[in-house]
Amino acid sequence: MNLTQKWDVIIIGAGAAGLMCAATVGYQGLAVLVIDHAPKAAAKIRISGGGKCNFTNLDVTAKNFICQNPHFVKSALSRYPSSAFIEMVERHGLHYEQRELGKLFCKQGASDLIQILRAECTWAQVTFSLKTEVNKVQAVAGGFQVDTSVGALSCSKLVIATGALSFPKLKASGFGYAIAEQFGLKVLPTRPGLVPLNFEGKWHERIAELSGLSLDVAVSVGGKCFHEAMLFTHQGLSGPSILQASNYWREGEPIQINLLPNSNVLDDLKQLRKQASSLNRWLGQFWPKRFMQFWLTLYPAPEDIANASDETLEAYARQLTEWSLYPSETAGYDKAEVTLGGVDTDEVSSKTLEAKKQHGLYFIGEVLDVTGQLGGYNFQWAWASGVACGTAIASSG
Missing domain, CATH: 3.50.50.60 (FAD/NAD(P)-binding domain)
Incomplete structure (x- = not known):
């Protein structure tokens, strides 16, 4: 040649x-x-x-x-x-x-x-x-x-x-x-782009305990929203929705996670109040048991939902649909797809x-x-x- x-x-x-x-x-x-x-x-x-x-x-x-x-x-x-x-x-x-x-x-x-x-x-x-x-x-x-x-x-x-x-x-x-x-x-x-997002301190520890779990969520950042799977890892968050969001995320900014993107959460909570139904049982339809335990430990549900005020339900609906987390950094070029x-x-x-x-x-x-x-x-x-x-x-x- x-x-x-x-x-x-x-x-x-x-x-x-x-x-x-x-x-x-x-x-x-x-x-x-x-x-x-x-x-x-x-x-x-x-x-x-x-x-x-x-x-x-x-x-x-x-x-x-x-x-x-x-x-x-x-x-x-x-x-x-x-x-x-x-x-x-x-x-x-x-x-x-x-x-x-x-x-x-x-x-x-x-x-x-x-x-x-x-x-x-x-x-x-x-x-x-x-x-x-x-x-x-x-x-x-x-x-x-x-x-x-x-x-x-x-x-x-x-x-x-x-x-x-x-x-x-x-x-x-x-x-x-x-x-x-x-x-x-x-x-x-x-x-780095299309890359997992890592966490430090107490949030690193909390998320690492959920490693391996996957949820269907909608992640919002920088005016963009991605409705796909999110994966908990030993270092932070990954999965398609997080990889997509990483392209628009900047250090110091939060990401916002809707944990129940397929539900009209406030309407559902009001319906639960009307029926005096169990909020925990309702959440159990959507989440693995390990995540539900994690969530209710950090964000306890209203104790007496039958008598909960509109303001209480609205605040809990926001917590479920606008969960704000602050990643510390991306996982770097080693894990980046682009x-x-x-x-x-x-x-x-x-x-x-x-x-x-x-x-x-x-x-x-x-x-x-x-x-x-x-x-x-x-x-x-x-x-x-x-x-x-x-x-x-x-x-x-």
Whole structure:
């Protein structure tokens, strides 16, 4: 394999966005090289979704993404919707299943999806150089020189698909940000996203005692509300509703939890008063015994509900539906599924993903300041941005 030739395109990063871009460009007859420091491509796909990879969602809109410029994602998503990716994997015979809220998962395992992406790259005659470290990138006449552990490589177009800081065990790094800054692009501050929330002190102890319990709740923070499962852990809170909320939570702020999101709690309490029924028995319909004991120890129910005032019932209803807790911190990049922030999208064309300040340099996927909510949206952004970039490169010759 001769890597020293001048490539039409070098893509740094063999993740979801990089593979999608590589196949898109390769099919147009351009010489494409994908470089990654990992021994295998698509490491993050392999472990995501508990090994089943939530690869897209049936309903994807710009509202499912966090980005300083909320319109930035619209162009790529509209040109490569989730239906296009579903059509591709169905063509390959991928067995997948639909779960709640339109989430699509591989039925047998994420390796099936990786095989499809690798097959597409093989058919597109994409070359890979894995276990390859990139030491330096510089603009030269006619393109770029990439100095690597396998030698100096050159290309006309360079695509940065390096991902971000989540999953440091997979050697995630800020390499893409450094490249952006080298070429004068602004990088916005980063923080962990889709991540559990931890607690300190007495609340850490209380929550740890409930470790393993799951409740159906609605969690509100930053003007957003997420109605999904919440999981108690040894360190704090996790589960889909908390991961979603973590994207909007800031240190020092509370999260608000509605513990009975499927009930009109105040009306139900008034009905219990009218019937002189047991509040404890009513709560027992919704909660595991361990959580009920925990709750009633901290927040005892009105003793004589038959004679409780409206004010008493209203206060208890608020306690049940607006339970405020103050996390101390997130669980960090080790436990984060994504990274918020990144390369400022104002520095990049929304149509081509090319850097406005450096001709021939492109940024795709998670390295950009684009973060999807939980549910397959981050992978759909990877597919869509990869295709948009690849199409632009191919059409530019």
